[in-house]
Amino acid sequence: MQACTLANGMQVIVWPVHHIPNIALNLWVRAGSRNERPGITGLAHFFEHMMFNGTQTRAPGEFDRLMEAQGGANNAFTSDDVTVYEDWFPSSALEMVLELEADRVAHLAFAPEMIESERGVVASERRLRVEDNNHGLLAERVQAEAFTVHPYRFPTIGWPQDIRAWRLEDLQAFYRTYYAPNNLTLTLAGDLDPDAAFRLAQRYFEPIAAQAPPAPVNEREPPQLGERRVTVRRKVQTPLLQCAYKAPSATDERASAVHLLMSVLMEGNASRLHRTLVEEQRLAIEVGGHWQEGFDPGLLWLSLTLPQSTDPQQALVALDAALARLIDSGVSPAELERARNLAIVGFWKRLATIDGKAHLLGEYAVFHDRWADLFAEPQRLAAVTPQQVQAVAADILAPQRRTVGMLVPLGARSRPER
Amino acid sequence: MVRVPPHERLVLDNGATLILLPRREVPLIGAQVLLRGGSAADPPARSGVASLVAALLEKGAGARDAYAFAETVEGAGGSFSAVAGPEAIAVRSRFLARDQDLMLELLGATLRAPQLAAEEFEQLRVRQIEFIKAAKDSEPAELLDAYGRALLFAGHPYAQPVHGSERSLAQVTHQDAREYYCAQFGADRLIVVLAGDLDMPRAEAAVRDALASWPRAAVRAALPPARTLAQRRVLLVDAPGAAQSHFWIGAAGVERKYPRRAALDLVNTLFGGRFTSLLNAELRIKSGLSYGARSSFMRGTVAGEFAIRSFVATASTARAIRLAQQALERLHRDGVSEQMLASARAYTLGQYALGLETAADWAGALADLEFFRLGVEDIDDYPARLAEVDPTLAAAVIAETFPRPENSTLVVIGDAERIGAQLAEFGPIMSMRLTDPDFVPGATGDEARP
Numbered sequence: 075m076q077a078c079t080l081a082n083g084m085q086v087i088v089w090p091v092h093h094i095p096n097i098a099l100n101l102w103v104r105a106g107s108r109n110e111r112p113g114i115t116g117l118a119h120f121f122e123h124m125m126f127n128g129t130q131t132r133a134p135g136e137f138d139r140l141m142e143a144q145g146g147a148n149n150a151f152t153s154d155d156v157t158v159y160e161d162w163f164p165s166s167a168l169e170m171v172l173e174l175e176a177d178r179v180a181h182l183a184f185a186p187e188m189i190e191s192e193r194g195v196v197a198s199e200r201r202l203r204v205e206d207n208n209h210g211l212l213a214e215r216v217q218a219e220a221f222t223v224h225p226y227r228f229p230t231i232g233w234p235q236d237i238r239a240w241r242l243e244d245l246q247a248f249y250r251t252y253y254a255p256n257n258l259t260l261t262l263a264g265d266l267d268p269d270a271a272f273r274l275a276q277r278y279f280e281p282i283a284a285q286a287p288p289a290p291v292n293e294r295e296p297p298q299l300g301e302r303r304v305t306v307r308r309k310v311q312t313p314l315l316q317c318a319y320k321a322p323s324a325t326d327e328r329a330s331a332v333h334l335l336m337s338v339l340m341e342g343n344a345s346r347l348h349r350t351l352v353e354e355q356r357l358a359i360e361v362g363g364h365w366q367e368g369f370d371p372g373l374l375w376l377s378l379t380l381p382q383s384t385d386p387q388q389a390l391v392a393l394d395a396a397l398a399r400l401i402d403s404g405v406s407p408a409e410l411e412r413a414r415n416l417a418i419v420g421f422w423k424r425l426a427t428i429d430g431k432a433h434l435l436g437e438y439a440v441f442h443d444r445w446a447d448l449f450a451e452p453q454r455l456a457a458v459t460p461q462q463v464q465a466v467a468a469d470i471l472a473p474q475r476r477t478v479g480m481l482v483p484l485g486a487r488s489r490p491e492r
Numbered sequence: 493m494v495r496v497p498p499h500e501r502l503v504l505d506n507g508a509t510l511i512l513l514p515r516r517e518v519p520l521i522g523a524q525v526l527l528r529g530g531s532a533a534d535p536p537a538r539s540g541v542a543s544l545v546a547a548l549l550e551k552g553a554g555a556r557d558a559y560a561f562a563e564t565v566e567g568a569g570g571s572f573s574a575v576a577g578p579e580a581i582a583v584r585s586r587f588l589a590r591d592q593d594l595m596l597e598l599l600g601a602t603l604r605a606p607q608l609a610a611e612e613f614e615q616l617r618v619r620q621i622e623f624i625k626a627a628k629d630s631e632p633a634e635l636l637d638a639y640g641r642a643l644l645f646a647g648h649p650y651a652q653p654v655h656g657s658e659r660s661l662a663q664v665t666h667q668d669a670r671e672y673y674c675a676q677f678g679a680d681r682l683i684v685v686l687a688g689d690l691d692m693p694r695a696e697a698a699v700r701d702a703l704a705s706w707p708r709a710a711v712r713a714a715l716p717p718a719r720t721l722a723q724r725r726v727l728l729v730d731a732p733g734a735a736q737s738h739f740w741i742g743a744a745g746v747e748r749k750y751p752r753r754a755a756l757d758l759v760n761t762l763f764g765g766r767f768t769s770l771l772n773a774e775l776r777i778k779s780g781l782s783y784g785a786r787s788s789f790m791r792g793t794v795a796g797e798f799a800i801r802s803f804v805a806t807a808s809t810a811r812a813i814r815l816a817q818q819a820l821e822r823l824h825r826d827g828v829s830e831q832m833l834a835s836a837r838a839y840t841l842g843q844y845a846l847g848l849e850t851a852a853d854w855a856g857a858l859a860d861l862e863f864f865r866l867g868v869e870d871i872d873d874y875p876a877r878l879a880e881v882d883p884t885l886a887a888a889v890i891a892e893t894f895p896r897p898e899n900s901t902l903v904v905i906g907d908a909e910r911i912g913a914q915l916a917e918f919g920p921i922m923s924m925r926l927t928d929p930d931f932v933p934g935a936t937g938d939e940a941r942p
Contacts, residue, residue, distance in 0.1 A: 093517060094845040095493075135777055138768045143835040145842015147766070164842040194780025198736070202783055202803060205735040208630045309733060311927070312626040342571075343550070343562035353558075353615070359622045381622045408567065415569025419588060422518045426850045 075435070075446065076268045078275075082284040083256030086275045087435050087445055089263040091428060097168055097264035098432040101159040101175055102440045104259075105252035107230040108154050108291055108369065114244050116232015119152040120196055121248055125159065126150075127188040130181040134188050137174055144170055154226050155368040156440060162429065165265040169274055175260075176278035179253055184242055193237060200231050208306075208481050209377065212314050215304045216479035217373065220318050224295040226372055254285035259439045263431035291370065295320075302477040307484050313380040314481035315358075315389050319470050321374035324367035324441040330454045331462040332365055332374070332470070337413035338405050338463065339363070339376070344412065350396045351378065357389045367441065374470055386480040397471045404464035414455050421451055493875070494845045496868040497854065500692065507680030507708055510699050511858050513687040515851040521592055521688035523599055524855035525583040526863050528713040529676040531576050532649035540620065540656020541668045542576040542676075545608075547616045548669060549574040549583065552607035553598070561598070568594055574602070576654055579715065579792055580863065586852065589689035593698065596686075600702025603682070608673060613666045621661045628926050632731060632905045636740040636801060638931040639903045643727060644742055644797055646932075648719045658929035678709025685859045688851035718794040720744035724919045725901045727933060730908035731926045737809040737906030738801075741816060743895030745798035748791040748864045754877035755889040756789065761836040762828050763787055763819070763894070764800060770823065774815045775802055781812050789893075793864070798895060806907050810914035813904075817897035824896065827887045837878050844874070 077087040106118050128134035141148055146163030161171050204210040214229045221227035231237075251257075260279070262271055298320055322328065340347045340361045351358040360379040366372035380389055405413075424430035439445040499513035531542045550572055551558040565572045570587040583602065587595040627634045638653040645651035656664065682703070686695050720743070750756060757765075764771035764787025775785040782804045790796030800820070804812035828836075848857055848871070861870055902918050904911065905926060915921055924933040 094849050096842070096845050135768065135773075139835075142766055142768055142839045145838045147839070147843055162843070162846055164845075167842070191778075191780035195776055195783055198781065198783040198803070198805065201736040201805065206630070206632075210630075310629040312622070312629045342566040344559065344566045349559065352619075356615070356618075359619050359626065379626055381618075382625055408563075412563070412567045412569075415588070416566060417569075419520065419569040419571070419586065422520050422588075423586070426518045426520065426852075428849070429846075 077445065078272050080255065080276060080280045082280060082282060084279050085259040085439060086272060087259070087261045087439055088266060088268045088271045089261075089431050089435060090266050090268055091263060091431065092265050094428070095165050095265050096428060097163060097165050097262055097266055098428040099161040099163070099171060099175070100261045100432040100436040102259040102261070102436045103157040103159075103252060104257045104440065105157055105248070105288070106153050106155040107228045108225045109252060109288065110225055110228050113236060114240050115228040115236045116196070116230070117240055117244060117248055118157055119230050119232060120192065120237070120240070121245065122150045122152045122157050123192045123196060124184070124189070124245065125178050125182065127192060128183045128185055129177050130183050132177065134185060137178065140174060141171065146171060152230055153368075154230060154366065154372065158436065160429070168266060168271065172274050172278045176282065179255065179258070179279070180282045182249055182253075184245055186242065189242065189245070196231065196237055197234070200234065200237065204229070204231060208308065208310055208312070208314055212304070212306050212316055212479045212481045213375070215306055216316050216318050216477050219302050219304045220320070220373055220477040221295055224293045224370060225291065226295075226368070226370065250285060251288050255279055255282045256284040257288060259436055261432045261435040261439065263435065264428040295371065298475045301473050304477065304479045306479070306481045308481060309484045310481065311382050311483065313384060313386050313483060314479070315378040315380060315386040315393070316479040317376045317390075317393065318373040318477045318479070319472070320475040321365055321372055321470050323369060323371050328462065328466050329367070331458045331466045333417060334410060334413040334455065334458055335463050335466050336363060336365055336374070337416050338400070338409050341413070341416055346400065347376070347393070347396055351389065351392055355392050356381070357384055357392050369441070386482060390478065394473065397467070401464065401468045401471060405460050407460060410458070410460050410463060414458070417455050418452055494848055495872050496858070499858065500696070502696070504679065504700065504704050506704065506706055508682040508684065508703050508706065509862055510696065511683070511685040511862065512690060512692050512695055513685065513851065513854055513858060514690050514692060515687055515854065516689045519589045519689050520851065521587055521589050521595065521686065521690055522852045522855050523583070523585040523595060524685045524687070524852070524859045525599065525603070526683040526859050527581045527583075527677060528579065528681040528863070530579040530581060531652055531654040532579050532715050533672065533676050533713065534649075534652055535668060537660060538664050538668050539652040539654075539660040540664055541672045542581060543655040544613060544616055544620065544664065545669050545672050546574040546576040546581045548608050548613060549581075549602045549606050551612040551616070552609055554601035554605045556601070557607065558609070558612050564594070565598065570595065572598065578650055578654055578796075592691055592695060596695065596698040596702060599684075603677065604702070604706055606673065608670055610666045613669055617661055617664060620656060621658050624655075624658055632926065633738045633801070633803060635931070636738055636903055636905065637799070639727060639729060639905070640740045640742045640799060640901060641797060642931045643725055643901050643903070644720055644744065645718065648716060650718065650792070650796060653931050657931055662929070675710045676713070679703060679706040680708040681713060683859050683862045685855040685862070687855040715793050718744060720795070724898050726915060726919045726921045727901070727903045728908055728912060728915060728921050728923045729903065729905040729926050730923060731905050732907055732909065734806065734905070734907045736803050736805055737904050737911055738803045739809070739813055740799055740801050740903040741813070741820075741897070741900045742797045742799040742903070743900045744795050745789040746791055746893050747793060747795045749866070750791065750893075752885065752889050754874060755881040755885045756893055757840060758833055758836040758878065758881050759828060759886050759889055759894070760787060760789060761840055762832050763823055766839060770819045771800060771802075771816060774819050775804070775812055779815065781805070781808050781815070785816065798893065806910050809904065809906055809911045810917065813902065813918065820894065820897050823890055823894060827883055827890060830883055833881055833883065833886060837881070840878060841875055
């Protein structure tokens with residue numbers, strides 16, 4: 075692996091591996107819904123769509139047409155913190171892909187008819203992921219309730235009225251600020267020669283001028299002093315329960331312990347919550363969750379899908395009892411070993427593909443500023459003690475710092491809290 | 493150039509096939525196991541049995557009960573899953589290379605001595621019903637195939653919902669699961685592919701040890717020839733209040749051994765297999781109506797379906813279906829040009845190696861070849877086959893395999909009150925409710941309503 079920083083501040087990291095004649099490219103932009111404000115929510119995500127809709131010299135659709143005709147495919151995603159563009163292509167197409175990527179970073183066009191058409195696409199995506207998906211709908215409301223000050227309260231896809239309302243000037247300002255080369259990290263993994271790749275990156279990206287760094291996100295969420303609740307009532311058969319706990323940022327020194335805690339709780343059929351809530355008490359049909367590892371302290375989610383006519387309140391009581399046992403008695407060495415081994419297999423699984431490698435490089439470079447350190451992950455996992463997992467559980471899984479979301483079928487009654 | 497890597501293949505005396513493929517990029521090993529049968533072998537009106545038997549394979553084997561089994565697998569950081577498909581039960585497992593003996597021991601126990609415990613069966617059965625309800629609430633698109641296939645393949649095993657319906661699962665018994673295992677499991681049904689950072693001699697010995705004495709299955713796996721409807725049908729599945737409609741336009745397609753596969757793949761890439769496809773251009777790029785539209789072929793031992801799938805705001809339902817149908821008509825009328833084929837060929841070749849990158853990818857690909865009794869040339873010669881495709885061959889394939897809209901089955905899941913009238917132009921409408929416990933209209937006793 076090798077890295078270089080271009081004269082304009084753009085970071086480029088490459089990982090040559092030659093088992094297939096392809097390259098995976100990630101372009102990480104340090105911009106997500108965290109960089110939005112009321113009235114323009116969803117802009118970072120909308121921007122991700124607009125990046126495919128033409129430049130000053132290339133008509134809308136040309137990016138995809140050229141890339142596919144050279145054997146490449148692409149995708150992109152936006153989160154609270156970042157926007158990531160991904161290309162997978164035969165190594166022969168490297169120069170063309172870098173040229174295409176640089177072109178849209180430097181010369182994006184904002185054709186008004188494309189903006190309108192893309193609003194429709196995003197509205198469809200929102201219907202798919204949120205309006206007609208109860209998990210997405212409930213999560214959006216929980217997140218909006220969990221934060222009162224910090225922009226993590228905005229749904230990444232945006233509020234519908236904002237999707238309809240942002241203007242050309244909003245897009246242009248966002249582009250100038252966040253798509254500056256000094257705000258980007260490019261990672262490449264696969265069948266490449268590092269020096270040649272750096273030369274190409276220089277040729278196409280170095281002419282793009284650096285910009286003043288984006289204004290920092292200074293909002294700090296005040297400590298949460300009591301549990302918050304959100305209830306959504308809908309015509310459904312399946313109730314849902316989500317608990318979102320205030321959790322540390324990605325760079326927290328306890329990160330490995332948090333990962334292992336999540337695994338102990340819900341990874342696999344032997345995990346605590348699956349065993350207790352799904353198999354033994356049958357109060358859930360599925361248990362899931364994730365830690366939103368971002369630049370700022372975010373949320374740790376526990377999500378339960380419940381059987382028809384199960385009261386979410388009853389499931390919450392059982393969940394709390396299971397969490398209290400973990401906080402009181404800690405985790406056994408065998409449980410911790412299980413979580414550690416699952417994490418190590420997961421790590422190798424990601425490293426087995428050029429896509430996984432490009433993504434890991436980006437993740438470590440952008441969130442941890444230590445891409446070269448990614449191979450230390452097994453050692454970091456090995457160093458975590460049962461006491462540390464218990465301590466992060468006690469610290470994070472406190473009811474007073476959580477937001478509880480319940481999706482209740484219309485007509486069903488939720489019993490009073492016990 | 494993608495070529496099948498060196499591997500060992502042997503067939504045991506009892507008919508079990510074992511394939512070993514070493515790949516040492518990362519210290520992992522994986523198994524891909526196929527057992528012929530699948531949901532096609534479900535008893536009549538008992539769809540979901542194979543799916544539950546597959547799920548039971550993870551719920552205890554040999555001396556380990558469900559929890560001990562999970563603890564053993566996950567304790568080593570491994571994974572183990574078994575899922576039924578239309579024609580096979582697939583077991584996938586992944587472990588650190590150091591745990592090869594353990595993985596093979598668990599695999600052997602799962603196949604030969606699953607506990608098939610009554611209590612576990614009951615839990616899985618009830619939970620499976622709940623999963624269908626949950627999908628109806630939040631992911632109805634996952635159920636489109638079940639509705640479409642039920643209509644398209646009526647009377648054929650492909651018509652049965654692989655994971656059952658709420659109604660069939662209410663009737664399936666533990667005895668059904670036991671009988672399925674006794675009749676449908678056996679060495680001659682078995683394909684085992686092991687790939688990764690393997691100790692090859694030791695792996696072969698362990699598999700022989702575990703499986704050489706396994707008897708053949710009690711019955712032969714067989715699938716009747718496909719029977720499909722070549723007529724227009726429209727099914728409206730009512731989801732009151734839905735913000736969008738999911739639609740599926742399907743017809744009989746081709747089998748896995750279809751000889752013009754390369755041409756078919758290129759044409760489908762152009763029609764609905766990639767971002768710039770004709771279909772996605774109409775529904776997303778040009779109109780902004782939908783987040784996406786795709787088409788694909790399900791290719792089994794006999795012909796499965798060709799299907800277009802997309803979703804759109806309730807108010808635009810008929811317009812979007814019309815655009816999809818017009819794209820299909822244009823494909824028939826205009827065919828594809830040499831330039832389009834060149835782009836599709838470059839795309840298919842450029843993405844080919846990415847799907848055959850890891851040991852697990854190769855295990856899946858070799859199991860597929862073995863399952864359909866195809867040779868390695870199916871993979872090795874694919875680029876040469878792609879090179880041979882010209883507009884004339886493509887036109888022949890279009891005529892032969894892509895349906896005309898008027899001979900297609902249309903399924904729409906959406907708000908009937910708001911889209912019922914819109915859909916009348918597509919033909920006489922059969923209706924049912926999303927909450928009905930079957931995937932077939934009328935099976936609940938309701939008459940099909942015009």
